Amino acid sequence: MRLLIVxxxxxxxxxxxxxxxxxxxxxxxxxxxxxxxxxxxxxxxGVWSKLTPAKDFVQYFPSDSIPxxxxxxxxMCTDQKNLYIGIKCYAAGNDWIVNSLRxxxxxxxxxxxxxxxxxxxxxxxxxxxxxxxxGVRREGIISNGGNVLRDFSTSWxxxxxxxxxxxxxxxxxxxxxxxxxxxxxxxxxxxxxSCYRFDSQSNEISTHSRVPRNQIVFTLAYPAEMIWEEExxxxxxxxxxxxxxxxxxxxxxxxxxxxxxxxxxxGDAKIALxxxxxxxxxxxxxxxxxxxxxxITNLDRFEIFFPERRQFFLExxxxxxxxxxxxxxxxxxxxxxxxxxxxxxxxxxxxxxxGLRISGKLxxxxxxxxxxxxxxxxxEQGIPSVNYGVAVAQRKLWTRSNIGFIAVNRQVxxxxxxxxxxxxxxNRMAGIDFNYATRDNxxxxxxxxxxTFTPDTDIAIAQGSTLNxxxxxxxxxxxxxxxxxxxNAEVGFVPRTNYFRINxxxxxxxxxxxxxxxxxTYRAEADVFWRPEFGKTDHFFSIGWGGELAERATFQFNxxxxxxxxxxxxxxxxxxxxxxxADQDFSYFSFTxxxxxxxxxxxxxxxxxxxGEYFNGWRYGTRGSFTIRYQPRGSFSLNYAVNYFDLPxxxxxxxxxxxxxxxxxxxxxxxxxxxxxxYNSQSDNTNINARIQWRFAxxxxxxxxxTDNFLTGEVDPLxxxxxxxxxxxxxxxxxxxxxx
Numbered sequence: 001m002r003l004l005i006v007x008x009x010x011x012x013x014x015x016x017x018x019x020x021x022x023x024x025x026x027x028x029x030x031x032x033x034x035x036x037x038x039x040x041x042x043x044x045x046g047v048w049s050k051l052t053p054a055k056d057f058v059q060y061f062p063s064d065s066i067p068x069x070x071x072x073x074x075x076m077c078t079d080q081k082n083l084y085i086g087i088k089c090y091a092a093g094n095d096w097i098v099n100s101l102r103x104x105x106x107x108x109x110x111x112x113x114x115x116x117x118x119x120x121x122x123x124x125x126x127x128x129x130x131x132x133x134x135g136v137r138r139e140g141i142i143s144n145g146g147n148v149l150r151d152f153s154t155s156w157x158x159x160x161x162x163x164x165x166x167x168x169x170x171x172x173x174x175x176x177x178x179x180x181x182x183x184x185x186x187x188x189x190x191x192x193x194s195c196y197r198f199d200s201q202s203n204e205i206s207t208h209s210r211v212p213r214n215q216i217v218f219t220l221a222y223p224a225e226m227i228w229e230e231e232x233x234x235x236x237x238x239x240x241x242x243x244x245x246x247x248x249x250x251x252x253x254x255x256x257x258x259x260x261x262x263x264x265x266x267g268d269a270k271i272a273l274x275x276x277x278x279x280x281x282x283x284x285x286x287x288x289x290x291x292x293x294x295x296i297t298n299l300d301r302f303e304i305f306f307p308e309r310r311q312f313f314l315e316x317x318x319x320x321x322x323x324x325x326x327x328x329x330x331x332x333x334x335x336x337x338x339x340x341x342x343x344x345x346x347x348x349x350x351x352x353x354x355g356l357r358i359s360g361k362l363x364x365x366x367x368x369x370x371x372x373x374x375x376x377x378x379x380e381q382g383i384p385s386v387n388y389g390v391a392v393a394q395r396k397l398w399t400r401s402n403i404g405f406i407a408v409n410r411q412v413x414x415x416x417x418x419x420x421x422x423x424x425x426x427n428r429m430a431g432i433d434f435n436y437a438t439r440d441n442x443x444x445x446x447x448x449x450x451x452t453f454t455p456d457t458d459i460a461i462a463q464g465s466t467l468n469x470x471x472x473x474x475x476x477x478x479x480x481x482x483x484x485x486x487x488n489a490e491v492g493f494v495p496r497t498n499y500f501r502i503n504x505x506x507x508x509x510x511x512x513x514x515x516x517x518x519x520x521t522y523r524a525e526a527d528v529f530w531r532p533e534f535g536k537t538d539h540f541f542s543i544g545w546g547g548e549l550a551e552r553a554t555f556q557f558n559x560x561x562x563x564x565x566x567x568x569x570x571x572x573x574x575x576x577x578x579x580x581x582a583d584q585d586f587s588y589f590s591f592t593x594x595x596x597x598x599x600x601x602x603x604x605x606x607x608x609x610x611x612g613e614y615f616n617g618w619r620y621g622t623r624g625s626f627t628i629r630y631q632p633r634g635s636f637s638l639n640y641a642v643n644y645f646d647l648p649x650x651x652x653x654x655x656x657x658x659x660x661x662x663x664x665x666x667x668x669x670x671x672x673x674x675x676x677x678x679y680n681s682q683s684d685n686t687n688i689n690a691r692i693q694w695r696f697a698x699x700x701x702x703x704x705x706x707t708d709n710f711l712t713g714e715v716d717p718l719x720x721x722x723x724x725x726x727x728x729x730x731x732x733x734x735x736x737x738x739x740x
Contacts, residue, residue, distance in 0.1 A: 032230045061205040070202045074086070089173075099632070187231040221439060288705065319369045324462070327496070356372055401437055425455055447466075505524070557592075605624065640659050660679070662675065690706045
C-alpha cells in the first residue's frame with residue numbers, strides 16, 4: 001500500500017505539470033443589474049442584451065473535436081440577492097423530446113440543458129441546475145470530482161425558479177437562483193462552471209468546455225471560470241423549516257391483526273451555520289412516502305444491495321457514504337432504523353426518534369460532517385434502542401485529490417430485560433481514505449484502510465486500492481481488496497469477509513468515422529477471490545466487445561468463465577429447491593449480452609440474455625425492458641427477468657419470473673402520479689404501489705400512497721394459483737417548506 005501511495009504522489013506531480021501546460025480555461029463574466037427580471041422564460045429584459053454570453057459550445061457526442069451543430073448561449077447577472085440566468089438553445093427544428101413533466105428528470109434521450117456550479121472552485125464538488133423546453137426543472141449535487149456515475153445525485157432539493165419558452169428553431173429559459181440556497185465563500189471573485197446539453201434533433205451532446213469522450217460528461221475536470229463583475233459578498237445564511245403531518249391505515253391480513261391507524265407529526269430544519277457549513281435537524285422523521293425498492297432476481301450467495309431512498313439520508317450522502325468501495329462501505333445509512341425481530345428473525349423497521357447532521361465546508365479545502373441518530377426500542381420484538389454516530393473529515397490535496405477520515409459508532413443504549421439475539425453492545429469503525437485524480441482524470445485512484453472494534457474481538461482490518469489509467473485509446477484499471485475474517489462493520493455494507501481479491505480490467509477503444517457506429521471497445525476482465533487459509537475460492541474471467549451506434553443504441557457481448565467453491569450448501573435457482581452440497585467446486589462457461597435501443601424514440605427497449613453452463617447444469621434466461629413514451633405527459637414501461645434452470649441434482653427444471661409494469665403520468669409540472677406493480681416468483685409476492693403527488697408550493701407536497709402485497713404462487717399439486725392479500729396500507733402525507 002505504501003508503494004501505491006508513493007506511485008500516486010509521483011504521478012500527481014508529473015502529470016499535473018504536463019496538463020497545466022496544455023489546459024486552457026474558458027471564462028465569462030457575471031454582470032450586475034438593478035433591473036427587475038420576470039422569470040417567464042422570455043428574454044425580453046434589457047439586461048440580457050447588455051451581457052456577453054458563455055458560448056461556442058463544442059461536441060461531446062458524436063465527436064469531441066468539432067463545434068456543436070446546435071449552439072447555446074448562456075447569460076448571467078446578479079443583484080446580490082439572486083443569480084439570474086438566461087439561456088438560448090438553438091436547434092435544427094421544433095421536434096423537442098420531453099419524457100414527462102416530472103421534476104428531477106433523467107437527461108438521456110431528451111432535450112435539456114444542465115449547468116454545474118463549483119462554488120468553491122475546487123474541482124471536487126458542485127451543485128447542478130437543469131431545465132428542458134417545457135420548463136421542467138431538476139437539481140442535485142456532483143461529488144468527488146464527477147469521475148464516476150455514483151458521483152451524480154438528484155438528492156438535493158431547494159427553492160429556485162425556472163421557466164422556458166419554445167420558438168421556431170430554438171428555445172429559451174430563465175432561471176432565478178437565490179444565494180440563500182447555495183453555499184460559497186465570501187467574498188467570491190470566481191466560481192468554476194461547467195455545462196452540458198442534450199439536443200435530440202441533431203443527435204448531439206455538447207459542452208461549454210471541451211470534455212474528451214473517454215470522460216463522463218459531468219466531470220469537474222474541465223471547468224470554465226465564472227468571474228463576478230463585482231465581488232459576491234452576500235452571506236448565504238438561511239433557516240428553513242419543513243414540518244410534516246401524515247396519517248394512514250395499515251392492515252396485516254396474514255397474521256389477521258386489527259387494522260393499525262396512525263397519525264404522525266414531525267419535521268426537519270435546515271440552518272446555515274456559515275457560508276459553507278449547514279446544520280440539518282430531524283424530529284420523528286416519517287418515510288412513508290418513499291417508493292418501494294425495485295426488486296431483482298436474486299441468484300447470489302451474498303447480501304444484495306438496495307440503495308437508500310430516504311430524503312434525510314440522501315442529502316450529503318457523498319460525504320458520509322463514499323468511503324471504501326461499494327462492497328466495502330463502512331457506513332450504509334439504510335442500517336439506521338432497522339432491527340431484527342427475535343420472534344421471526346426477520347429485519348423490520350423500528351422508529352427513529354430524531355437526529356442531526358452538520359456538514360459542509362469548514363474552509364475552501366476542508367469538508368467535515370457529523371451525523372447522530374437515535375432509534376427507539378421494542379420490547380415485543382426484542383429490539384434495543386440504538387444510537388448511531390458518524391464523524392468524517394476530508395482535506396483537499398493538490399488539484400483534485402483528497403484525504404478523508406471516518407469514524408462510526410453504533411451504541412446500544414440498554415438491552416437489559418430484552419429477549420434479544422446476540423447483539424454487540426457497541427460496534428465501532430475507524431478508517432482513512434486517499435482519493436487521487438490528476439487535473440484531467442488521466443490517472444485516478446483510491447486506497448483505504450478501515451478497522452472495526454467490537455467487544456471481545458481484536459481490531460479487524462479491511463483494505464482496498466484502485467488505480468485507473470484512462471485515455472482516449474486505452475483504459476486500464478487495477479483493483480484489489482482484503483477483508484479480515486473478523487471485520488464487522490455493522491452500520492456498513494460488507495456482504496463478504498475473509499478474502500483477498502484482485503480485479504484488473506483493460507479496454508481498447510476505437511472511434512470510427514462512419515454513419516453506423518460511433519465507438520466500440522474490446523474489454524478483458526478478471527475477478528479472482530482467495531481465502532487466506534484455503535486458496536482460490538472464486539473467479540470470473542470475461543472477454544467482450546461493445547459499443548455505441550450512431551443512433552445512440554448500445555450493445556455488449558461477453559464470453560465468460562466462472563469458478564466457484566461452495567463452503568456451504570446453496571440453491572443456485574433461488575427457488576427454495578434442493579441445495580447443492582457444500583465442499584465441492586464448479587467451473588462453467590456462459591455467454592451474456594446487452595442491447596439498449598435509442599431512448600429518443602417513442603418506443604425503446606433493452607435486452608440482456610444469459611445462455612450457458614451454470615454450476616452443474618445449464619441456465620437460459622433474459623432480462624430487459626420496454627418503454628412507450630406519451631410525450632410530454634409520461635410513459636408506460638415494463639421490466640422483466642425470466643430464467644430457466646436445468647440442473648441434474650433437481651427433479652425437473654425450475655423457472656423464475658420477475659415482471660414489473662409501471663405507469664407514470666404527469667397532469668402538470670406540479671401534479672404527478674405513478675402506478676408500480678412487481679410480481680416476483682422467488683418470493684411468491686405481488687406488490688402494488690400507487691401514488692399521487694401535488695406540489696402545491698415550492699418544495700412543498702401533498703402525497704397519497706397506496707400499497708398492497710399479495711401472496712401469489714402455486715398452492716397445491718393441481719397448480720392452482722393463489723392471490724391472497726398479505727398486507728395493505730394507505731398513507732396521506734403533507735410537507736411544507738418555510739424559509740425564515
